[in-house]
Amino acid sequence: MTARTRVLWLAKGLGRGGAEQLLVNCARHADTSRYEIEVAYVLPWKDALAPALEAAGIRVHCLGGPPGTPASRGPASRADPRWPWRLRRLLAERRYGLVHTHMPVPAVAARLLAPGHARRPRLVHTEHNVWERYRAATRWANALTYRRNDAVIAVSHAVGRTIPPGRRRPGDWLHVVHHGPDLSGAPSGPGARARARAELGLPADAVVIGTVGNLTPKKDQDTLLTAYAGLRRSHPLARLVLIGAGPLDARLRARAAELGLPDVVFAGSRPDVPALLPGLDVFTLSSRQEGLPVALMEAMTSGLPAVVTRVGGMPEVLDDAGQGYLVPPGDPAALGGALARLVGDPALRARLGAAARERSRSFDVAGAQLAVEAVYEQVLRR
Missing domain, CATH: 3.40.50.2000 (Glycogen Phosphorylase B;)
Known part of the structure; x- marks a missing residue:
């Protein structure tokens, strides 16, 4: 039997947002015979969807302190500054074959930290938002490290078009995958x-x-x-x-x-x-x-x-x-x-x-996850 590839999905938080819900939807349809998927997130107070991921058999790591830690006074985006070091330790200990990032700040950290390991994981990034949304500092950090991605998935053609031309690579590096909801069992009538x-x-x-x-x-x-x-x-x-x-x-x-x-x-x-x-x-x-x-x-x-x-x-x-x-x-x-x-x-x-x-x-969430895993297979073969 072929060994499973250990994959880390890295997100800023696991609150009830659309990007976070996609992680839960995809987890329910992942090919667990080929991929051992784990999730790490930065903001401990945004953990509403962590139980749903764990119920789907996903191991969850909180990088910003104990889960459920309330936000301190000030901006809710002020994360524990030690989280990048925790990410580095996690990458070293778990030896992932592939890291799939969501949201630009954790993605930048993964791109900078992952190459320091002898067995470098492949890097896949999902772009959930148009680039104009990002603050200037985030946009610059994202742009300067973007070419370290082995592949990029955009959630829509509109999002894909906002990636600056100088940051795109020719060929099959950029993929557009329309995800879908998972309303199986939802009440009606x-x-x-x-x-x-x-x-x-x-x-x-x-x-x-x-x-x-x-x-x-x-x-x-x-x-x-x-x-x-x-x-x-x-x-x-x-x-x-x-x-x-x-x-x-x-x-x-x-x-x-x-x-x-x-x-x-x-x-x-x-x-x-x-x-x-x-x-x-x-x-x-x-x-x-x-x-x-x-x-x-x-x-x-x-x-x-x-x-x-x-x-x-x-x-x-x-x-x-x-x-x-x-x-x-x-x-x-x-x-x-x-x-x-x-x-x-x-x-x-x-x-x-x-x-x-x-x-x-x-709208096919199972088909979307198949498309994502096809990207995984492509970059792991390189």
Whole structure:
């Protein structure tokens, strides 16, 4: 029997974000006969998905201190400065054949540390975001070390195009892999809808607009609240649900109150998003930047029509007027107008929702993991 290759997936955190959820989805479909996969992460207070990985048989290492350590005062991104040394020790002790990095800061550390070992692991990096999102220092460090990757996987063509031309390599070095959600076993039907609405405290007869994402500037829920305020003037029975947590929570709640929107549901970070989706009628994302959001693919798989901004990889999976609508970012009038079309027309919601469910048949998390492992095989043969 051929020995398994030990692989490390390296991430900044294991909170309930889209990139982190992809790790869980892929872990459930990994070929464990060929790969012994472990996960390491930097931020100990972002550990919500660690149990799910462990349940999938993945060994998890926290580089930033004991798991569950609360963030100190100041920016939540302030990690324990000793984590790179812990990473170096982990690489030396576990002798990985391949390190697959996610997010630029841990990726830079792996590129700098891995070559120092006699048996250098192959380096694969997944690019989840457009490069413009990164801070200047991160962007420079990423760029200066990027060619040390043996391969790069972009989650969308839009993300792949933002890698600076000087950092791309010809041939088969850059791969685009559309991942997908894993909603196997997710509830559906009238009973699931009633339970979700009861859980969220929503009226049975309301037309519910929902969004899922961290409460951060990138997701721009402020524009969504402004759009919803205009929508309520013509559709008073509409309701809005924000699922997610983040640094802008208090500011967005204050903004909702300022706009006279006391009934907006701030649901917080939830482990049961697939069970809540049946309670929605329309899905939306007001993001200013995206790679390819798992939340949108989950909503489409659940049969929800969507209104999303024309950014990142979202136009690659949703056609304007096909499964929903694409609108410019930062434009509350355009967002509100598209939402109003769906809120006011049940037949249109049903038609676009059915088209979204049909389109979601192309979202294949198992196939995506096969594509990732094909990249592994390619670089390990070199």
